[in-house]
Amino acid sequence: xxxxxxxxxxxxxxxxxxxxxxxxxxxxxxxxxxxxxxxxxxxxxxxxxxxxxxxxxxxxxxxxxxxxxxxxxxxxxxxxxxxxxxx
Amino acid sequence: xxxxxxxxxxxxxxxxxxxxxxxxxxxxxxxxxxxxxxxxxxxxxxxxxxxxxxxxxxxxxxxxxxxxxxxxxxxxxxxxxxxxxxx
DNA sequence: CATCTTGGTAAGTCGTAACTTACCGAGGTG
DNA sequence: CACCTCGGTAAGTTACGACTTACCAAGATG
Numbered sequence: 001x002x003x004x005x006x007x008x009x010x011x012x013x014x015x016x017x018x019x020x021x022x023x024x025x026x027x028x029x030x031x032x033x034x035x036x037x038x039x040x041x042x043x044x045x046x047x048x049x050x051x052x053x054x055x056x057x058x059x060x061x062x063x064x065x066x067x068x069x070x071x072x073x074x075x076x077x078x079x080x081x082x083x084x085x086x087x
Numbered sequence: 088x089x090x091x092x093x094x095x096x097x098x099x100x101x102x103x104x105x106x107x108x109x110x111x112x113x114x115x116x117x118x119x120x121x122x123x124x125x126x127x128x129x130x131x132x133x134x135x136x137x138x139x140x141x142x143x144x145x146x147x148x149x150x151x152x153x154x155x156x157x158x159x160x161x162x163x164x165x166x167x168x169x170x171x172x173x174x
Numbered sequence: 175c176a177t178c179t180t181g182g183t184a185a186g187t188c189g190t191a192a193c194t195t196a197c198c199g200a201g202g203t204g
Numbered sequence: 205c206a207c208c209t210c211g212g213t214a215a216g217t218t219a220c221g222a223c224t225t226a227c228c229a230a231g232a233t234g
Binding site for chain 4: 176190193198204
Binding site for chain 2: 002003006007008009051052057058065066067068071072
């Protein structure tokens with residue numbers, strides 16, 4: 001779903017065609033993604049085109065980076081302890 | 088859950104104490120995270136210590152980066168089209 | 175070796191996420 | 205302005221994820 005949206009602006013109906021679920025189901029998925037700040041939609045005449053929101057992706061990346069940092073810190077602490085024992 | 092594990096190596100029971108769920112529930116969560124490659128566990132005497140797997144985090148970041156790139160690409164294509172129309 | 179601690183697994187319950195069909199409103203088109 | 209396409213919303217069902225209790229295996233400890 002998200003991967004399809006990432007390929008470029010797509011309409012709801014178009015997405016439904018490429019997925020094994022109904023159009024309303026797609027609509028509901030998109031609402032969740034939109035609420036999560038991961039996609040943006042804009043009206044294009046009769047239809048609505050959805051695309052990925054770079055800011056959402058960036059936010060998610062930042063969140064992951066936090067874990068990355070904490071993991072490294074934890075490693076550092078563990079290494080220190082090991083050193084103490086050896087010392 | 089994941090945030091607690093990120094703070095450093097923790098035992099299953101210790102996690103359960105800090106969470107509003109039972110120990111088996113924690114165990115099951117950890118199995119999912121482990122299957123997803125996001126955490127690693129190692130036996131420590133009687134207990135098992137869990138910690139975040141940096142490789143899993145890196146993989147997830149890489150995956151996100153893909154969306155980031157595709158989004159930028161889509162933007163580039165859109166910009167080109169707009170240019171054509173203006174030209 | 176009896177017993178305690180620790181953690182994983184099994185089985186079952188329960189809440190809710192994900193889907194369906196049916197319906198409605200808005201925008202395009204003859 | 206009748207009619208089509210497109211998409212969101214409502215209501216209902218159904219499958220599944222998250223939890224519980226009960227049980228079992230493995231390691232520590234007297």
